[in-house]
Structures are given as C-alpha cells and as structure tokens.
Amino acid sequence: MSSDSRVWLVTGASSGLGLALVEAVLAKGERAVATVRKPAALDDLSKKYSADQLLVLQLDVTDNEAIVRSFDAIEKHFKRLDVVVNNAGYGVTSDIEATPDEISRPIFETLFWGPVHITQQAIRFFREVNPKGLGGRVLNISSIGGYAAQPTLSFYNAAKFALEGFTQSFTKEMPPEWNIKGVIIEPGGFPTNWSSANMVTIPPHPAYPEDSPSRKFIQMRDGAPAIGDVHRAAKAMITISEEPNPPLRLQLGTDAWGIAQGMAQKTLDEQNKWADLSHSTNQDGYGLEILQYLKGAI
Structure with missing residues (x-):
C-alpha cells in the first residue's frame, strides 16, 4: 500500500452509504478510517484489508473528546488525511x-454539532499535519431535506439546514492557498436503514386529522420508490472528492435533483413576485446598485 494514496475518514460506516463508501475507497486502493459505534460491525472488512489500508475506530460523534482522540489516532497511524x-x-x-x-434536541448533537466538531479538527489537520498546500476535502452528508423541508421531518430538516449553512460559511472562510474545500452532499431516497432502524418515529399528535398534510406526505413518501444505489453514490462521492473546484452542493439521485430544481425555481418565482x-x-x-457592494456575499 503506497504511502501516497489518499486517506479517507468516514463516520457512520457500519451500513448504508457509509459502508458502501468505505468499501469503494478500499477497492480503489486508497486508505480508510471507518468510525462506528460498534467496531464488531466491520469485522468482515477488517479481515479482508490489512491495518495498512483500513483503520476502524469506535466513535460517538457527540463526544468531542473522542473526536480529538480519533484525529490523534489518524495522525499516528496514517500521518495524513x-x-x-x-x-x-x-x-x-413526527408532528x-x-x-x-x-x-x-439530541438530533442536533448528532447531525449538526458532531459534524461541526469533526470539521474543526479536519481543518486543523489539513493545515498543520498534511504537507503544505495538500489541503483536503470535507463532504458533509446532508439530505435533499436540508434544502427543501417537508412535513413530519421538521427537526431532522432543521439540523440539516444548519449543517448546510455551516458548510457554506466555513468554505468561504478558507484561504485559497490552504486548498480546503467543503461540499454539501444531498442524497435522495436510498434503500438503507435510515427510514427503519435509524428512524425515530413518534405517534401523530391527536389534534391533526387523518387527511392532514403530514399524513398525506407520509403516504406519498412510503409509496415512493427509493431509487438510489449506494454503490453508485459512493463512486459519485469519490469523483467529486477529486475535483479541484468542487460545487458547493451535489444532489445524489434524480429525485433529489428534481426537488432541488423545483425548490430553487419556486424561490425565484416568489422573490420576483414580491420584489x-x-x-x-x-x-x-x-x-x-447596492448589489455591487455585495458581490462577496452572492
């Protein structure tokens, strides 16, 4: 295994998109740090790949001290990221x-503050541990729900909206010579554990009728096919990670792309109507004419 091959850190790597990405990275000949709550979940992968290529770490992303220890372990093990x-x-x-x-409240600890603390450590590592100018990429997995919110997902959507705003802001803070870029990844529907084992479902509020917008959305959502392929999504993420000037946002799936298109057009239409x-x-x-002074914010 070449010491020049790239090193990836992927959180939530026990299943779904995270696992598919780690597998794709390793199959490509690059190196991976896979974090999970229960390391035993990756025993089969650990048997297939040597410690020179795969490092499995136990990590709860809501534990800031554990995040710091993880980056220390990465520096010691691979010496780059x-x-x-x-x-x-x-x-x-829920309603x-x-x-x-x-x-x-806890969902913000996992979906927002966890990535924030990891990103802070990543920026420091890219700047101070990696060779000067090598930089790095932060791919923050949001959701198309982080761009277009839907009924019953208010708190999930809010946490993803916060993550998207954070990513857009920190990316603008980076001096160009650091070569540090952030990308917001907005998946659509994928056949993963997100909607089952990884979903907390709360019974409907009794005040809301059976034909409420929330109930109609749930029926629509449950009837819609999960069209995504996690292995193809992993390849797309590898591709975008190699771009010298990646986009701020990348939708994964025609469903996510279409929702983003529709939301962007609706925003423009409403803006023009009420201009x-x-x-x-x-x-x-x-x-x-005041807009000429605001180019840096546009």
Whole structure:
C-alpha cells in the first residue's frame, strides 16, 4: 500500500452509504478510517484489508473528546488525511407538537454539532499535519431535506439546514492557498436503514386529522420508490472528492435533483413576485446598485 494514496475518514460506516463508501475507497486502493459505534460491525472488512489500508475506530460523534482522540489516532497511524465524510446520523419523523425536547434536541448533537466538531479538527489537520498546500476535502452528508423541508421531518430538516449553512460559511472562510474545500452532499431516497432502524418515529399528535398534510406526505413518501444505489453514490462521492473546484452542493439521485430544481425555481418565482415589497424597505436613494457592494456575499 503506497504511502501516497489518499486517506479517507468516514463516520457512520457500519451500513448504508457509509459502508458502501468505505468499501469503494478500499477497492480503489486508497486508505480508510471507518468510525462506528460498534467496531464488531466491520469485522468482515477488517479481515479482508490489512491495518495498512483500513483503520476502524469506535466513535460517538457527540463526544468531542473522542473526536480529538480519533484525529490523534489518524495522525499516528496514517500521518495524513485527505477526505473527511460526515455521514453518521439518524432521522426523527413526527408532528412538531408531538415531539418532546428529549427527542428534538439530541438530533442536533448528532447531525449538526458532531459534524461541526469533526470539521474543526479536519481543518486543523489539513493545515498543520498534511504537507503544505495538500489541503483536503470535507463532504458533509446532508439530505435533499436540508434544502427543501417537508412535513413530519421538521427537526431532522432543521439540523440539516444548519449543517448546510455551516458548510457554506466555513468554505468561504478558507484561504485559497490552504486548498480546503467543503461540499454539501444531498442524497435522495436510498434503500438503507435510515427510514427503519435509524428512524425515530413518534405517534401523530391527536389534534391533526387523518387527511392532514403530514399524513398525506407520509403516504406519498412510503409509496415512493427509493431509487438510489449506494454503490453508485459512493463512486459519485469519490469523483467529486477529486475535483479541484468542487460545487458547493451535489444532489445524489434524480429525485433529489428534481426537488432541488423545483425548490430553487419556486424561490425565484416568489422573490420576483414580491420584489417591489422587498425593495420598499430601503432608505431613500438606495436601489439595485447596492448589489455591487455585495458581490462577496452572492
């Protein structure tokens, strides 16, 4: 195994997209650090690949001290890191009125604060441990629900929206010479454990009727096919990780792509419809010319 081959860190690697990505990385001849809550879940993979190519670490992404220890272990074991993929997560489906704080708050620890702390460590590692200018990539696994929210997924969507805003912001903070890029990955439907074993489901709030928008959405969601292929998604993520100038967002699947297109168009249509009201709040003497000063924010 060449010491020049790239090193990946993938959280939530025990199943689904995370496992498929680790397998694809290893099959490509690159190296992987796979983090899981229960290392035994990757025993078969550990038997197939040597420690020179695969490092399995136990990690709860809500434990900041454990995150720091993991990066120390990566530095000691591989002495470099090229791509970090924040993939660990789970879902919560419920009406907002039916969701207690003990359910809604922890999801932010896993879906938002975990990736934030890992990204902070990744940036430091890319800058201070890797050879100067090598940089690195952070692929934050969001969801198309992190761009277009839906009924019954309020807290999941909110956490993913937060992750997307964080990713967009930190990417803009990076000096170009560091060569550190962030990419938001927005999967559509995939046949994984996300909608079953990795989903917390809360009974409907009694005030909502059977024909409420939430119930209709659940029926639509449950009837829609999960069209994604996790192995093809893994290949797409490897491809985007190799881009010198990757996009801010990448949708995985025609369903995710279509929802993003529709949401973007709806936003533009509404913006144009209400443009006069938006502009009416300016002080006298200010108009569209003000946009020339805002190029860095656009």
